């Protein structure tokens with residue numbers, strides 16, 4: 025599956041570049057949940073596609089500094105705005121992060137992860153990396169896959185100095201909403 029992983033960079037590289045409006049969303053360091061709640065005028069919800077123990081992909085393990093053979097909690101969601109699938113998100117929470125007060129992250133249901141992260145004053149975030157996912161990329165769930173390339177971002181969040189990785193891909197419906205702004 026790693027062959028479908030795009031290459032992550034701290035800025036657009038090569039020929040393809042995101043639009044300026046999308047770049048502002050890609051590199052925004054605030055809570056995506058809050059921004060989407062605002063853009064959707066409160067018509068926002070999280071659909072949990074899956075949440076369970078699994079092995080991270082090589083690129084994810086490298087970003088987190090963990091072994092790709094070590095199980096982590098893998099959470100995949102779709103964030104809806106105005107009942108449209110706007111963002112597909114995949115988060116990797118290592119076992120070593122889910123300790124102490126952070127054990128509660130194991131039971132996160134359809135409450136947005138961002139609400140937990142941005143409510144913690146001690147939280148800090150790595151630089152954001154972006155990547156372009158080729159059309160029909162199998163890493164994106166079939167029901168929101170696109171026939172055109174999609175831009176995504178990822179960054180590590182640290183709570184109590186323990187990392188988790190969040191990857192967010194902006195879907196067709198979001199890009200259409202953005203271009204209609």
Ligand SMILES: C=C(O[C@@H]1C=C(C(=O)O)C=C[C@H]1O)C(=O)O
Nearest residue numbers: 055056057101113135136137138
């Ligand atoms: C990191 C955030 O949390 C959001 C919510 C997620 C979830 O509930 O799984 C995943 C990715 C984010 O888009 C955020 O709001 O910035």
